[in-house]
Amino acid sequence: MSAELEMLSAAAERLFTDHVTSELFARIDAGEWPDTLWQQVEVVGFTGAELPELGMLIAQIAGRYAAPIPLPETILACSLLEKSGLVVPSGVLTIALEGKVTISDQGLLSGAASHVPWARRAGHMVVVLGNTLALVETAQCTVLPGENIAGEARDEVRFDQVPVVAMTGGVSQSAAYEQAALLRGAQIAGGLEKILAMTVQYAGERQQFGRPLAKFQAIQHHSAVLAGHTAAACAAVQAATDQLDSFAIAAAKACASEAAGEAAAIAHQVHGAIGFTAEHALHRHSKTLWAWREEFGNEVYWNARLGARVAAGGGDALWPEVVGPRG
């Protein structure tokens, strides 16, 4: 990692450590929006973090803290708008990549988008339809609240002849979906790092049968397997960020999504009953892992795409595909 990225990474760690606290989660659970946290990430410029490298790194660090804000979504929306040469509105942004939305010749959107992250808090929304990118004001739409298993806002958005603020062609919905998937993969990688660290710490502190859990070989081996899942997801996401092609991104999100479930199960097993309580922080992280592994394609979705590609290429093409460079 470059010195600049190291510095930004340390700054992000400090910011989330200071602001993403158990008190903050208590306020979030009571329905509050974390305004101070959002202002902080805006002030330091993380909302405009450039993709791929810095944006993915920030998403991974946000994932470590289960930061309850649409930071990856805003990063992606900014990036898509900037690449299209459009003006980036200030404030919370989100992206709508799933659902059935059409756009008329007059530039009016109709239909519905599903699972739009934090639509209710976003001033503007980037909707990608085929090759078209449309920027709309959320206030012009009907937002029906919903949430994922971790309690993060995932709203349904209805469009009834909603005028676009700006629009452009020449974008790719599948490429945007891949970037969103990789951002979720980065969040998963961060979440896995967190539950591994929590598990190792808990195993060292918790005493049973007169010794720390860490001294039991069964716990050591559980933790080693957890470390393997974590390492694989982190390595895959970082390598995909580096290679940035469809093969690598599919593999990375599949790997991260599969690791999420396996790792969360181990972390809970080692934590025992305390990890099952609302009081203990583990559930913040296991819940986000269980949510993020499904979002923008789970492992079944991405593996199936990859498998179709591998099968079409045949045995002779398999090794060159794995190694790259890929066309």
Place this chain on the structure above:
Amino acid sequence: MPQPSADNLRFPPPHLPGEAENLRAEVRAFLADSFRAEPWSRNSDFGTGFAPEFTRKIAAKGWVGMTWPKKYGGGQRSMLERYVVTEELLAAGAPVFAHWIADRQSGPLLLRFGTEAQREALLPRITAGECFFSIGMSEPDSGSDLASVRTRAEPCAGGWRLNGTKVWTSNAHCNHFMITLCRTGEAGADRHGGLSQFLIDLKSDGVTINPIINMLGGHEFNEVVFDDVEIPADRLIGKLGDGWNQVTSELAYERSGPERFLSNFHIFRALTDAVGASPDARQAEALGRLASRLWTLRCMSLSVAAMLEAGESPEVEAAIVKELGNRFEREVVETARTILPLQPAGQENSNQDDFANMMAEAILRLPSFTLRGGTTEIMRSIIARGLGLR
């Protein structure tokens, strides 16, 4: 040195230098030509194909001992270039076992700890593809617990006298030398003292090589018995009593190499062809899962290789690659049998289905992958220590 913790698991995205990618093209062209001229039965398990002729051909290309100094016949190429050659050979299922141990383990050990005379005598023969090595570590009563070896060398006139028994010695009946770990003094409190390594000529008087037939019915393993074998004094490798340190560094060289996850690549490749271009949903998902895991493992393994090349010691990361990689090797076979039903056949049969025969062999070889080169349990213990749990 950083404190052990979860934060130390790092796999920076690897980048191969341009010369390594040029070399890859050369290796692929060579392998394609060689296969066309004289096809081999593809098997990506490094421990299956013993072919001195083929070894001499790749030695002539400069691909055995390729990282070693030129004065010993090496090519002074980088570890990453060597990585490329190794993964291409394995992916092609080429027979590499004749030179495998000498190239990756015994030669580097001699370079690091051997005397100048030992290097001059042996390394040029290895790089010429003429001299093959066995490993002499395990014993009937010492498997994972290597520090408990009982084979003993006693000083005698002109050198040492060796007595004891080594087991699981692959190809001792074909190879020229063994580097053996034996006891030369008291173990001490940490159990790691008093061990030394010697170079043993497998044709010496007093060496008896008995086959150990494996569960496939094949003769690869041996029991090697030393009965008053006289070892000249100049056959000690490294320092007397320093064998434990030498042997652990020897094991760490290649714990995370491509051979730790590619052993069943020939099955994956054949499976891809057998499924064909129009897979059903389940087949597509299963093939994709294997591809995503393989891609991830290769990124991790290459990342470790780049760290080794940079002079770092990613011991925990390497153990993670082996633990995950060996599991993947099993998943390839288990996946194949669930998406493409077949009846793996025994040896006595008129079954002409190549894939079923290939699967039968792979199923029978699987149990060895999570044992050789350090068991999965040992890997997990190394990882746990790296996490600060032990």
